[in-house]
Amino acid sequence: MPWEVRQIILGIHIFLAINWIGGVMFIGWGVFPSVRNMAFAQQRKFFLALIQWSHRFLTAAGTGVILTGIVLGTIGGPIKNLDDIWHTSYGNIWLTALLIALITLLWGVFIGYRQSIKVFSDVALWETADSGDKKPLSNALRITILLESVEVSGFIALIICMVLL
Structure with a gap:
């Protein structure tokens, strides 16, 4: 793959990662606390x-990160066969990052999103x-925050993997 094409794909990869990670974290750490001052309804x-x-956009961004990461590691990177995955540190870290990204995306789509919709639809x-009885809502939101924190943990693990590559 020509160097210029690889750089464009890398730019897309980084842009999508910023949108995926930044979007989830902005909603959780920026929007959620500030909106808590509004009336419950x-x-x-x-x-x-x-x-x-935001769900479809964040899911698309996460999917794009994974797909461009696969291209960057294989077609545009050093992984040319399965032995490169199993017998090189780059391949090991790349596979780890791929699995973490897939689990994080699937967790967000099938666990975090569904829990959020369940709480906000009730x-x-x-x-x-x-x-006046805020305890049931507080408990439901606490569970939602706990489940969503799994995604943030996945993002942190992904960033560590990227630094190691």
């Missing part, structure tokens, strides 16, 4: 719309909090 509607809208949970 507004919070629920806002988060439900945000999660539904009108009764939010109405109960609005009438």
